[in-house]
Amino acid sequence: MNGAELLVRMLAAYDVRYIFGVPGDTNVSFYPAIEEVGGSMRHVLTRDERHAGYMADAYARVTNRPGVLEVPSGAGPMYALPALAEAHESAVPLILLSFDMPMSGEGRGIITQFVDQVRLMEPVTKASIQIKMAAKIPETIRRAFRIATTGRPGAVNLVIPEDILHEHVAREQISLHAEKACMSFPAYAPEAPQWAVLELQHLLAAARRPLLVAGGGVNRAQGGPALTKLAEQLRVPVVTTMTGQNSISDHHELSIGIVGDNGFHPHANRAMEEADLLVYLGSRIGSVVSMGWTFPQPRRERKIVQVEIAPDLLGNTSENALSIHADARALLEQLSALPAQRPMQTDPKWLATLNEWRRQFWEEAGVQLRRAREEAGPLRPQAIMEALNRRLVRPHLLFADPGTSTSYLNRFVRLTDPESRIIIPRAYGGLGYALPAVVGGWFARPELRPIGLFGDGSFGMSVGELETIVRLEIPAILLNFNNSSFGWIKALQKSRGLARTFSVDFSHQDAAQIAQGFGLRAMRVRTVAELEAAMDAAFAHQGPVFLDLVVESVADVVPPVYSWLRQAGQEPLTVAGRPLVLG
Numbered sequence: 001m002n003g004a005e006l007l008v009r010m011l012a013a014y015d016v017r018y019i020f021g022v023p024g025d026t027n028v029s030f031y032p033a034i035e036e037v038g039g040s041m042r043h044v045l046t047r048d049e050r051h052a053g054y055m056a057d058a059y060a061r062v063t064n065r066p067g068v069l070e071v072p073s074g075a076g077p078m079y080a081l082p083a084l085a086e087a088h089e090s091a092v093p094l095i096l097l098s099f100d101m102p103m104s105g106e107g108r109g110i111i112t113q114f115v116d117q118v119r120l121m122e123p124v125t126k127a128s129i130q131i132k133m134a135a136k137i138p139e140t141i142r143r144a145f146r147i148a149t150t151g152r153p154g155a156v157n158l159v160i161p162e163d164i165l166h167e168h169v170a171r172e173q174i175s176l177h178a179e180k181a182c183m184s185f186p187a188y189a190p191e192a193p194q195w196a197v198l199e200l201q202h203l204l205a206a207a208r209r210p211l212l213v214a215g216g217g218v219n220r221a222q223g224g225p226a227l228t229k230l231a232e233q234l235r236v237p238v239v240t241t242m243t244g245q246n247s248i249s250d251h252h253e254l255s256i257g258i259v260g261d262n263g264f265h266p267h268a269n270r271a272m273e274e275a276d277l278l279v280y281l282g283s284r285i286g287s288v289v290s291m292g293w294t295f296p297q298p299r300r301e302r303k304i305v306q307v308e309i310a311p312d313l314l315g316n317t318s319e320n321a322l323s324i325h326a327d328a329r330a331l332l333e334q335l336s337a338l339p340a341q342r343p344m345q346t347d348p349k350w351l352a353t354l355n356e357w358r359r360q361f362w363e364e365a366g367v368q369l370r371r372a373r374e375e376a377g378p379l380r381p382q383a384i385m386e387a388l389n390r391r392l393v394r395p396h397l398l399f400a401d402p403g404t405s406t407s408y409l410n411r412f413v414r415l416t417d418p419e420s421r422i423i424i425p426r427a428y429g430g431l432g433y434a435l436p437a438v439v440g441g442w443f444a445r446p447e448l449r450p451i452g453l454f455g456d457g458s459f460g461m462s463v464g465e466l467e468t469i470v471r472l473e474i475p476a477i478l479l480n481f482n483n484s485s486f487g488w489i490k491a492l493q494k495s496r497g498l499a500r501t502f503s504v505d506f507s508h509q510d511a512a513q514i515a516q517g518f519g520l521r522a523m524r525v526r527t528v529a530e531l532e533a534a535m536d537a538a539f540a541h542q543g544p545v546f547l548d549l550v551v552e553s554v555a556d557v558v559p560p561v562y563s564w565l566r567q568a569g570q571e572p573l574t575v576a577g578r579p580l581v582l583g
């Protein structure tokens with residue numbers, strides 16, 4: 001068996017079904033090996049290594065199995081780096097096969113080996129390893145899957161010099177087994193020590209206004225059902241961060257809303273301010289969630305508990321009454337399994353008040369959304385979210401990029417089907433994720449039609465993958481928020497009081513025509529009437545479809561961003577101009 005076959009057989013042993021990648025000089029012999037010994041394994045040709053990474057990332061987020069991408073030497077890993085970084089910081093297991101020039105050329109000025117592919121990836125991976133002989137492939141693949149799926153999941157880079165693909169290995173020399181536990185994540189999920197579970201139970205029982213704060217770690221741990229069960233058992237309300245959203249159904253009476261800066265729900269943020277016990281689950285309490293660590297405002301009587309799979313994040317940003325090193329789902333299940341010890345001291349008005357605030361918020365949101373639909377003038381993002389909400393009756397995977405789409409999606413979209421998910425890359429918030437991500441999402445769950453939402457700035461960074469979407473006949477619905485600018489930054493410049501804005505405006509592009517050129521069904525939408533017809537057509541169409549939404553710029557209004565509203569002199573924690581007061 002040669003190294004290429006060995007590699008493919010090992011990936012097949014881990015049930016790797018899709019490998020996203022771009023061909024080059026050094027991965028030539030990898031492709032026939034996929035065909036010869038890969039069984040149903042499929043190579044997905046992408047148009048850019050970064051997008052191969054984003055596709056694999058989206059695949060991993062949806063399936064909870066490591067995403068795999070492969071690139072040729074030199075430029076390949078350099079182009080793939082941003083995707084590895086995003087996955088790594090977002091705790092998504094990704095395995096990069098980075099094929100390199102033969103080792104014999106090392107130090108001789110061989111083309112593309114000027115970059116040390118191992119060192120290149122060290123800052124953005126959990127491990128970056130060169131495989132030095134074919135016989136080491138099986139154990140290194142097992143190591144890569146183990147590292148990627150255990151502890152805080154993350155990315156692994158395997159550098160594979162091309163000569164290794166041709167090296168012969170005797171079958172008796174190696175074992176092709178896979179480590180079953182590491183085929184999905186979290187693997188070997190750590191439980192909390194029993195004393196900590198009991199202590200948390202005690203704190204929850206004693207609190208008057210307890211609140212669970214579900215971060216992305218809950219989704220990563222597939223902890224949504226365990227979260228819902230515990231919340232129901234204790235009747236403790238839940239808020240989520242942007243990456244923790246949908247871990248509990250948007251319509252559940254215990255699901256209050258999204259906290260933080262970008263697209264926040266005022267009543268959810270107010271709940272954080274009023275709580276006397278915050279239990280952060282799988283959240284590193286970063287700058288967006290905490291508004292630069294100023295939110296919620298410190299209060300002497302408020303206790304903080306943090307449950308984290310990465311011990312180095314415990315107590316990093318807050319003084320914790322209790323820090324628990326555990327997988328979020330494991331901890332929730334441990335808590336649920338405890339016999340109830342003492343009656344909960346929760347203020348009977350707490351949940352009722354939060355629900356009343358939530359009701360008021362959505363009533364007011366309904367007014368705003370309808371107004372946006374009825375008003376003449378430029379198409380507003382609210383009208384788009386309203387039109388989307390009405391059509392999200394079947395389950396969908398929604399991928400959104402930074403800018404207009406993320407903030408308005410967070411604020412106004414409510415998912416009705418429990419299978420639906422919103423996925424937003426928040427580690428770096430790199431533009432150009434959503435368009436390739438729909439490809440990974442579709443391979444992960446082809447029965448859920450993917451929807452991508454992005455600005456025209458993002459579109460410019462990912463437009464090439466329209467060809468991939470058409471070639472693979474992916475029935476994605478693509479929504480381009482076209483404001484002819486890097487709108488978010490334009491808005492930021494205005495909010496900072498600059499006399500004029502700098503380097504943020506584009507020339508006007510008819511993106512629908514561009515998409516048509518790639519072979520998509522595409523429509524340009526300027527008014528609410530056009531929006532209705534185009535949305536109907538998009539949802540009815542069986543193939544890939546693109547709506548170029550000529551939208552009001554976020555730079556002309558103050559978008560729903562807590563810190564920006566504050567800066568503009570508005571009180572962010574109000575509904576219809578009324579403050580939210582604890583009853």
Ligand SMILES: Cc1ncc(C[n+]2csc(CCOP(=O)(O)OP(=O)(O)O)c2C)c(N)n1
Pocket residue numbers: 402403404405428429430431454455456457458459481483485486487488489554
């Ligand atoms: C790769 C990358 N470069 C720069 C940024 C900084 N950035 C954040 S939002 C934004 C503007 C986004 O513009 P667009 O995609 O058109 O969406 P809009 O804000 O107009 O809705 C920029 C440049 C980024 N997030 N990612």
